[in-house]
Amino acid sequence: MKTIYNSIREEVEKHSKVRNSVLGNVNQWKRSHYIILSEIIKDELSDAEELKGGKKFEIGNTISHVTLQRFFENDYQDKTHNDLRFLKTLDKICIFLGYKDLNDYIQSMGPKNHGKEMGEGFEFLTKMVYDYCATVFEFYKNFPDHKTDIFKDLVFDSSPFLERASQFSRELCERDFQLVTKNNRSNYEVFDIHLVTDEPDKKILETQEFWNLLFKVGKTGEEHFVNQLNTQIYFIRKIDNTWKIWDNYNPDAGRLNRKFEIEK
Numbered sequence: 001m002k003t004i005y006n007s008i009r010e011e012v013e014k015h016s017k018v019r020n021s022v023l024g025n026v027n028q029w030k031r032s033h034y035i036i037l038s039e040i041i042k043d044e045l046s047d048a049e050e051l052k053g054g055k056k057f058e059i060g061n062t063i064s065h066v067t068l069q070r071f072f073e074n075d076y077q078d079k080t081h082n083d084l085r086f087l088k089t090l091d092k093i094c095i096f097l098g099y100k101d102l103n104d105y106i107q108s109m110g111p112k113n114h115g116k117e118m119g120e121g122f123e124f125l126t127k128m129v130y131d132y133c134a135t136v137f138e139f140y141k142n143f144p145d146h147k148t149d150i151f152k153d154l155v156f157d158s159s160p161f162l163e164r165a166s167q168f169s170r171e172l173c174e175r176d177f178q179l180v181t182k183n184n185r186s187n188y189e190v191f192d193i194h195l196v197t198d199e200p201d202k203k204i205l206e207t208q209e210f211w212n213l214l215f216k217v218g219k220t221g222e223e224h225f226v227n228q229l230n231t232q233i234y235f236i237r238k239i240d241n242t243w244k245i246w247d248n249y250n251p252d253a254g255r256l257n258r259k260f261e262i263e264k
Helices: 002-014 031-046 054-059 065-073 078-082 084-096 102-113 123-141 160-174 255-263
Strands: 177-179 187-199 202-217 223-239 242-249
Touching: 002 084, 002 102, 002 187, 031 065, 031 084, 054 084, 065 084, 084 102, 102 187, 102 202, 123 187, 123 202, 123 223, 123 242, 160 242, 160 255, 223 255
Parallel strands: none
Antiparallel strands: 177 202, 187 202, 202 223, 223 242
C-alpha cells in the first residue's frame, strides 16, 4: 500500500488546480497551505458527479486541513489503513484526482504493479494468489451455501488455513449471509506482491489487498459491511511435488464473527 499512498500524494501535488495556485510555488507546505488545499479539494468535490446522491452523505465532500496535513507529513502506517474514516478520506482524494473512488485508483495502478514485484520464474506464485482471491470472491457469492471444495486446487485439504477459514465462513452461512454484487457493490483488488522467502519447498508472499464487501442477512435484510485495506501473508508449500497454499495471515480474518461475539 505504501506505493499507492505515495503515488496519491504525488498526484495531488501535480494536480492542475494545486500547481496553478500559490501551493505550486512553495517547496514545503505549512498549516496555512493545507487550509488552501482543503478549500481547493472542497470546491472540486462540490461539483463531482461521483458525490451526487447518496454517496455524498456516506463519505462527505470535505477534508479538513488537519487530516490533509497528517496525510502528507506522516509516514505510511499499516494500521492507519484499517480505519474506515481514513479510507473515506482516500476515497475523496481519489475523486478529486478524477477517479470514481480509491478502488478505481488502485485498479488504474494495477497493470503497472502486477508482475513488477516478482522476478522471472515466479509467475505461478503470483497467479496462485490472484486465483485464490478470485475463488474467495466466488465462494462468497455462493453464500449461504458453504462450498469449501471450491478451494481444492489452491489450498491443501489438511492445512490449518482451510480449517480456520471454513469455520469462520460456516458461521456466516448459518446466519444466512448473502453477498450483494449488484452495481459492483462488492469488489476487491490485489496489488504490491512481494516474495519474502524463497526456499526449495516453501515460498512466502506478502500482498496488499483491498476488500469492499456488502453482505445482507436473508430474512431480515440487515446489512454488514467489510471495508478493509491490509497486508496479507501467504505461506505456500510444495508437498508431493504439488504447490498449494498452506496458510495465510490476514489481520482482519473473522472480523464479522467477532462482531457477533461482542453483541452477545
